[in-house]
Amino acid sequence: MLTEEIKHEIEIEMHHYPRKQAVCIEALKVIQRHRGWVSDESIRELAEFLEMTPDELDSVATFYSKILRRPVGTHVIWICDSVSCWIMGYDSLRERLTQLLGTKLGETSSDGHFTLLPNVCLGACDHAPVLMIGDDLHQDVEADKIEAILNRYKE
């Protein structure tokens, strides 16, 4: 069931749009803020609320990379894999991270703390390599210093 709080937040967004269906991306973001990710059940509930078919809604949800259709850990690490970061050391940074977390790209550590996801250019190329952990941008990241950065997120 969509909670009243979620419905209310979506209804606020509806003021900016001529049709209910058009608010679907904003609505998906609302659900993700509350639930951490968007499950199949959330898709069904939201589709009903917006008078769309679940497939219509899912075709939008799966298009956008920041709408997460699988559960994630407490913190998501978005590591930039575009060209400037690649030149400046993305490969060794990624290797160190997969080693530390015991996961591959796209997976969550067994303790549920971190999910490691690739991201396209994060727009800080003069400080490559970069990554984001949640909303925080980390620049000039060195492979042998990344463990200390991760530890700050474990409290």
Add this chain to the structure above:
Amino acid sequence: MERPLTRNFRSDGEAPSLKEYEHAGGYEAVRRVLRELTPQAVTTLVKDSNLKGRGGAGFPTGLKWSFVPMGDDVPHPKYLIANADEMEPGAFKDRLLLEGDPHQLIEGMIVASYAIQADVAFIFLRWAYRVAAERLEHALAEAYANNYLGRNICGSGYSLEMYLHVSAGRYMCGEETALLNALEGKRATPRSKPPFPAVSGLWGKPTIVNNVETFCNVPHIVNHGAEWFKSLSHTAEGGTKIYGVSGKVKHPGAWELPLGTTVRELLEEHAGGVRDGLKFRAAIPGGASTEFLLEKHLDVKMDFESVQKAGSRLGTGTMIVMDDQTCPVGLVHNLERFFAQESCGWCTPCREGLPWTAKILHAIEGGAGQPIDMQRLMLHTKFLGPGHTFCALAPGAMEPLQSALHYFREDFERHIREKRCPWK
């Protein structure tokens, strides 16, 4: 040297408040146009300044605005959108403007909105720019509180609503018609042009989409005039440019310089040249979707026309430097993997061709390439070129590939012959 775009940047990295911005002369352009100029006069002024779009395409800004139907008998609401979806690999200039002087963008957008008589404006911002989002929300609230936005701006009778819209991801949202679809709650696939957004855009209404840096130039053009703006540049194209350099140079960074600064000056004087122990091999001047420039091009002026004559494209003006110890095949593979991933999937050549290109490059890089792969890659540069696809994503992807096949053919063939990457 005048640096209008970056002169309000604070040394502590914080954004100037509205009061600080006003103190430095900010919002005077808004007051002036509302008081003294007709909307058409503003458009003419921007046309005369020779301001070209800073998003990558370099289309004359004033000309674009002039396509919006004006007068009493036109569709409303009209829209103005700042494309703040900077996701071109290697590009980081808009981030600096958004974080460093958010009011400058807002003021530029108000002036532009007045010129086209827009009713509603959006800043379409990529998700990753969290600091910019916070600063823009704050700046918008300040602008509203001081009557620069909302109803009856500065008592002029002109009203404008402006909203921050944060994207849910995908590079494709940076394409102006796909951006419109994203705003309408759909998949960000492109629309065919014509009709152009100026005539039929967001919700089918007249819409202008311009890049952040483009709008940031507008208040200065109003304040100091078209001739002044043209005088800032080394060429006939007006203004300064925020240039960037990334890669293995001594001082990666961004600098506001006259449009038409040479590659050499940017690379050697500002970025300090390539790191010790490495040599300059090539650079992509305008982000991922531009062609390589070599050592023989170092004296090319970085303006739209000069770079085009040299066989490349100015694009965003943020240069990616390739040193002699970075494998060109690996670099191009990284680029094509990006483009393949970001294809929206709408049209066949892009959806099928880009992943195939990436697969071939992966094979070549790993020593499993076949001689016929060179021909296959060449065919892709033709079949995914301009005019064959629904939008410019695939043609953009082919620019560095086609250029690499031209300049670094021997390196590709060596990978195939030796069945390994000689750079590893």
